[in-house]
Amino acid sequence: MLSDVLLGKLAALAVLSPAAAFAALGAYLLLLRTPSERVVQRVVLSALAVSLAASLAIWASAVAAPYAFLPVALGPWFKVGGYEFDVVLLVDRLSATMMVLVSLIALVVGRFSVAYLHREAGFARFFLLLALFSTGMLGLVSAGTVDLLFAGWELVGATSVLLVAFFHDRAAPPRAAVRVYITYRLCDVGLLGGAVLMHDLAHSSQWGEVFGGGPWPGTAAPLGPGAATALALCLFVAAMGKSAQFPLGSWLPRAMEGPTPSSALFYGAISVHAGVYLMLRVAPLLERSPAASAVIACVGAATAVYGTMVGRVQADVKSALAHATMTQVGLMFVEIGLGLYWLALVHLFAHACLRCLQMLRAPSALRDAQEIRAAHAGEPLPHLGVAGRLLPPALVRRAYWLSLERFHLEPLEERLVAAPLLRVGRLLDRIERRWVAALSGVPERAADEPGAQAARRARAAPGDGARAMAFQPTARDTERAQP
Structure with missing residues (x-):
């Protein structure tokens, strides 16, 4: 069984390893240039491997001491008035199990992505986000x-x-x-x-x-x-x-x-x-x-x-x-x-x-399905389940149609949630424009709507606007140009 101090250090190491990889890789991308795929994968996968090793050590200790409940205080983050934001990790059976799961699957997916995203334009961006996700998820499951x-x-x-x-x-x-x-x-x-x-x-x-x-x-x-x-x-x-x-x-x-x-x-x-x-x-x-x-x-x-x-x-x-x-x-x-x-x-x-x-x-699942169907060609189709045999045919067809339409959840969400929120947003935007116009002393105009700046530029320079429109092909010209 590991000591409480060592467990705390291992928990911090498991969370901060992918964070360090994210910081190093992000700084290199921001200040210098895009590194090679080999450098990117080695940095991120090494950090995830360190995180997995630390998580396994914590989990083994939690199994040896099943009643362990260890808060690990890493110090205050900031203070506001009388409130202090403390960074506290928690080592117990639940957090240790989840840390192993997160670090293991992140490492497996990262290794798979090396070949899957080879020569992809966003290769470094993907691994950068992978390191950030691992940091956030490990911090989430180990948060005290x-x-x-x-x-x-x-x-x-x-x-x-x-x-x-x-x-x-x-x-x-x-x-x-x-x-x-x-x-x-x-x-x-x-x-x-x-x-x-x-x-x-x-x-x-x-x-x-x-x-x-x-x-x-x-x-x-x-x-x-x-x-x-x-x-x-x-x-x-x-x-x-x-x-x-x-x-x-x-x-x-x-x-x-x-x-x-x-x-x-x-x-x-x-x-x-x-x-x-x-x-x-x-x-x-x-x-x-x-x-x-x-x-x-x-x-x-x-x-x-x-x-x-x-x-x-x-x-x-x-x-x-x-x-x-x-x-x-x-x-x-x-x-x-x-x-x-x-x-x-x-x-x-x-x-x-x-x-x-x-x-x-x-x-590759589609190929597997085709091979299975080819192997069972000529055999009768499987029967419906118990519910399909017991329920009336009209109800089965209705349920099938609703399932195809996913029970119309998306249109309902757009009508009942998205549309009202958009209306509230537009209302708040109009109120803000009126307050800004009143405080600035400039009367509210329709020219403040999106696209008004382009219209003002066109009015200020009519010759340029006419020349620009003259060089834009119409739909008929495009059809004539096609072979």
């Missing part, structure tokens, strides 16, 4: 305070959005990244509200002080049922967004626009399970609040049903895997809602490893 968890949570979200839009020369990836970003922003309000509520109710942000400092999963938190329910539901809103739970999971299939390694890392193995980890971490709150546990179980069950129905009718491999991931994560939330925390942790670890392998093999 809700403040540090929030910082890691935001780093994971930022890298997720940037990697979805990795192929930004096409229109679909940036559009999918915007959808992911909006969902994250809306749901992260719950985590921010939960952090503020925790400070207000418990007067602390450290897990040990709020939950009693017992071995995970611990006993019921020393809070009232109403306070525990409010805090747990705030945190669950954030978990729903990050883990793509019903009805907020329509962004998950669209996030597959990123490279296959990032899809395996984020939406097959690690990032999509961050919400599950958050609920496992706040298990003492759920012990105090049966209402919050019931809500978590019901949402997880609805997600599992939705994911399995939609996933069975998908025509592409990555969308089918995305909905299969949604289904399994929903089952994990059901297990958490029923109080089966150890089962949920084992389920998380096993599912992350399996789904990562399936995501990495997704490009």
